[in-house]
Amino acid sequence: MVNKPLLRALHGERAARPPTWLMRQAGRYLPEYRALRAEKGGFLALATDPVAAAEVTLQPIRRFGFDGAILFSDILMVPWALGQELTFGAGEGPRLTPALVDAALESLTPDPGRLDPVYATVRRVAESLPAETTFLGFAGSPWTVATYMVAGQGSRDQEVTRRVAYADPAAFGRIVEAVVAMTIDYLVAQIENGVEAVQIFDSWAGSLSPDQFERWVIAPNRAIVDGVRARCPGTPIIGFPKGAGGKLAAYAHGTAVDAIGLDETVDPLWADSVLPPELPVQGNLDPLALLTGGAALDAGIDRVLAAFPERPHVFNLGHGIGQHTPIAHVEHLLQRIRG
Numbered sequence: 001m002v003n004k005p006l007l008r009a010l011h012g013e014r015a016a017r018p019p020t021w022l023m024r025q026a027g028r029y030l031p032e033y034r035a036l037r038a039e040k041g042g043f044l045a046l047a048t049d050p051v052a053a054a055e056v057t058l059q060p061i062r063r064f065g066f067d068g069a070i071l072f073s074d075i076l077m078v079p080w081a082l083g084q085e086l087t088f089g090a091g092e093g094p095r096l097t098p099a100l101v102d103a104a105l106e107s108l109t110p111d112p113g114r115l116d117p118v119y120a121t122v123r124r125v126a127e128s129l130p131a132e133t134t135f136l137g138f139a140g141s142p143w144t145v146a147t148y149m150v151a152g153q154g155s156r157d158q159e160v161t162r163r164v165a166y167a168d169p170a171a172f173g174r175i176v177e178a179v180v181a182m183t184i185d186y187l188v189a190q191i192e193n194g195v196e197a198v199q200i201f202d203s204w205a206g207s208l209s210p211d212q213f214e215r216w217v218i219a220p221n222r223a224i225v226d227g228v229r230a231r232c233p234g235t236p237i238i239g240f241p242k243g244a245g246g247k248l249a250a251y252a253h254g255t256a257v258d259a260i261g262l263d264e265t266v267d268p269l270w271a272d273s274v275l276p277p278e279l280p281v282q283g284n285l286d287p288l289a290l291l292t293g294g295a296a297l298d299a300g301i302d303r304v305l306a307a308f309p310e311r312p313h314v315f316n317l318g319h320g321i322g323q324h325t326p327i328a329h330v331e332h333l334l335q336r337i338r339g
Contacts, residue, residue: 006067006134009280009312010197010236010259018305018313020337021068021136022330024320025060029327032059043088047073050120057125061133063327064334068134068197068314069125071190073118075140075201078182079149081115083108099152101160105175115186119193126194137195139187141202141241142179142220149175158207165216172216180220184227191232199238199261200224205251206243213247218254225256238282242319249274264288264318268307280312285333287317293329301336 006019027033033056040046047053056072076094080086082105084096098107122137129135148154150161150172165172187198205217225237240261241251252260252275262271262283271281289300304315315337321330 003132004067004134004196005132006136006314007196007236009314010134010238012278012280012312014310014312017338018308018315019067019134020315020334021066021070022060022317022321023070025064025066025070026056026072027321028323029321029325029330030059030063032063043074044086047077048117050117050124053117053121054124054128057121058128061129064330065130066133068136069129070136070199071118071122071125071138071195073121073138075138075145075203076148077115077118078139078145078179078186081110081112081186082149082178082182083110084149093154094148096148096152100150100175101152101164105171105178110182112182112185115189118186119189122190122193122195134197135195136197136199136238137187137190138199138201139183139224141200141205141217142176142183142224143208143216144202144204145179145183146172146175146216147204149179158204162207162212165212169215176216176220180223180227183224184231187224187228188231191228191235197236197238198228199240200257202239202241202244204243205241205247206245210247213244214250214254217241217244218251221251221255221257240282252276252279259312259314261316262318266318268304272308272311277311280314281308282314282316284316284318287319287322287325290317290329290333291322291325293326293332297329297333298336301333305337 009019037046040052053072057069061069076086079096087095126135147158147161150164236258238259239255239257242263244251259280259282264284264286266284268284285300285304289296
């Protein structure tokens with residue numbers, strides 16, 4: 001850990017220059033990624049080829065020297081391992097079949113072996129990273145993963161899944177419990193194969209009412225944190241409840257994550273005032289400011305850097321980097337932070 005600034009921050013150490021990585025830093029804005037994906041012929045083929053997936057994970061480290069490398073994979077690997085079929089259609093996003101709004105969880109046949117290529121990717125990356133770079137693994141949060149499992153695809157408001165959760169909480173709870181159990185095993189295996197910290201992505205946390213947030217976001221994530229921590233003590237766990245807003249403090253206390261990610265809608269000064277004093281935070285530059293560049297980018301960087309004078313901080317975006325983001329803007333961001 002001595003020469004790993006990101007890992008030190010996640011363990012609670014504040015640095016004059018915050019360590020930096022960007023969500024979706026390995027992806028479509030990089031020409032080298034686009035070339036490799038075209039060669040492989042599709043996302044799933046790319047993500048399940050350990051040689052190719054390791055190359056994608058390493059591409060932004062070679063180009064930019066980020067302090068963290070994030071495993072190249074997808075949050076829907078867990079439902080795939082639980083027995084749903086996963087496809088990525090051109091221009092239409094991921095699909096899971098059968099959708100559990102019309103089929104029972106018990107009809108699926110789990111196949112944890114589908115995750116073996118991910119672990120092979122982890123081993124390859126761990127052998128190749130610079131000594132100072134922290135290796136981050138990840139999984140989707142049970143609520144977000146379940147929204148795809150129930151509806152079979154993404155949606156703007158998660159109405160189908162929210163209605164199922166209200167109408168039949170016992171059946172929905174079994175889906176969430178299955179995701180929790182598989183996710184604990186998945187994250188532990190990532191750690192055992194070489195990742196040094198993990199992030200739990202809850203992209204749709206903002207769609208729930210307070211009581212549903214407590215039931216379907218906080219409680220399942222706490223179960224994951226406790227399960228991973230029992231088997232891999234000392235490995236930092238980052239929680240990223242996008243859209244949680246005023247429920248962030250409840251999330252931090254209830255889940256007991258080691259660090260919390262802030263999306264771009266959160267006022268970082270407010271977050272600094274309501275979160276536990278020593279809790280490391282991550283974020284939260286607006287990805288559109290990075291895409292736009294110029295004065296908007298500089299002002300956004302300055303606001304984030306000034307927001308956490310006493311708190312351990314990992315500089316990141318409030319969500320994933322956009323595919324049309326100019327590489328020059330990423331270079332400028334890093335120059336400003338490192339300067």
